[in-house]
Structure formats: structure tokens, C-alpha cells
Amino acid sequence: MPKHQSDPEIIRDTFRDTRDDADAFQFGDAYEDDLAPAEPPRDDPRFNGAARQAPPTAPCLTVARWLVRDLPPPDFLIGYLLSTTTRMMLVAPTGLGKTMIALALAFAIAAGRAFLHWGGYGKPRRVLFIDGEMSRRLFQARIKDAARAYGDAVPDTLFLLSREDFEDMPPLNTKEGQAYID
Numbered sequence: 001m002p003k004h005q006s007d008p009e010i011i012r013d014t015f016r017d018t019r020d021d022a023d024a025f026q027f028g029d030a031y032e033d034d035l036a037p038a039e040p041p042r043d044d045p046r047f048n049g050a051a052r053q054a055p056p057t058a059p060c061l062t063v064a065r066w067l068v069r070d071l072p073p074p075d076f077l078i079g080y081l082l083s084t085t086t087r088m089m090l091v092a093p094t095g096l097g098k099t100m101i102a103l104a105l106a107f108a109i110a111a112g113r114a115f116l117h118w119g120g121y122g123k124p125r126r127v128l129f130i131d132g133e134m135s136r137r138l139f140q141a142r143i144k145d146a147a148r149a150y151g152d153a154v155p156d157t158l159f160l161l162s163r164e165d166f167e168d169m170p171p172l173n174t175k176e177g178q179a180y181i182d
Contacts, residue, residue, distance in 0.1 A: 131162050
């Protein structure tokens with residue numbers, strides 16, 4: 001089986017010497033040698049006397065380089081809808097069933113089963129479902145409804161967390177919140 005290069009390895013190999021390479025460049029025309037922090041003007045109040053850092057450079061690959069890039073295949077959880085690297089938002093007005101759909105999806109992934117018309121992969125997965133809005137009482141009622149709809153034994157790989165049980169939990173869209181969950 002071929003070794004899959006990580007993104008940093010690909011970037012390093014691609015941009016080892018790009019100054020003369022016509023099919024690759026970096027945004028801002030900055031190279032490693034050019035990234036020394038610049039000293040800001042001392043009288044500029046925006047910097048409060050701190051040294052200004054050069055913006056990070058981002059590699060930009062041509063179509064030809066993207067086509068030959070060796071990437072690992074996705075690890076799908078449910079059909080081709082979700083993989084272990086998918087980020088998804090479920091957005092709708094209040095009362096339309098977002099929680100019930102999300103719980104049904106969580107039950108299916110945890111059990112390795114199909115969901116709606118997306119096939120399951122037959123392999124139970126650990127799922128952490130975090131509710132950050134509902135009261136414990138309402139969350140429990142929704143879980144009971146989902147378990148009843150699911151039917152047979154509920155998966156033991158599905159974990160549910162109510163923010164109401166953790167009063168000191170910071171918002172999950174912050175570094176502190178992510179660290180709290182990790």
C-alpha cells in the first residue's frame with residue numbers, strides 16, 4: 001500500500017525551490033527567508049509597541065499538482081454523507097426537528113447502520129452528541145423519543161452530554177471550549 005504524504009510533506013516537497021518553478025507559487029510572494037518579523041513604526045498606536053509578525057504564507061497548487069496529489073481515502077461513517085473529517089451544520093428555525101434528525105443520525109452512526117437512504121458501514125462508531133441549548137428534562141424527552149423510534153437495543157457507543165450538566169463549560173466555538181471537551 002502506498003505511503004500517503006501528509007500535507008506538510010507535500011507542501012515541503014512542492015515548495016522546496018519554487019522561485020524558478022512556473023507552476024507553483026506562494027501567496028504574497030513570500031519565501032521562508034523573507035518571513036522575519038518586521039519592526040512596526042514606534043508611533044503607530046495599532047501595534048502598542050509589539051513587533052508585527054509577517055502574515056503566514058499559504059501554498060497554492062496548480063490543477064496538475066492537485067491531480068497527482070496522493071491523499072488517503074475518506075473514512076466514511078454514513079453513506080457518502082459524512083466521514084470522520086466532515087464538518088456539518090444543521091440549520092433551521094425552531095421546532096422543525098433538527099435535534100430529532102441529529103439524534104437519529106447519531107444513533108445510526110453509533111450502531112453502524114443506515115440512515116434514511118445513506119447506507120451504514122456495519123461498524124459501530126463512538127459518537128459524542130453535545131447539546132448546548134435544551135434543558136436536561138427536554139433533552140431526556142428527545143433522547144427517549146429517539147430511542148423509541150430506533151427500536152431495538154440502543155448503541156453503547158453513543159454518548160450524550162448536556163451543557164446544563166456542566167455549568168463551567170465555556171462556549172464550544174472557542175479554544176477554551178475545545179480544550180474542555182478534549
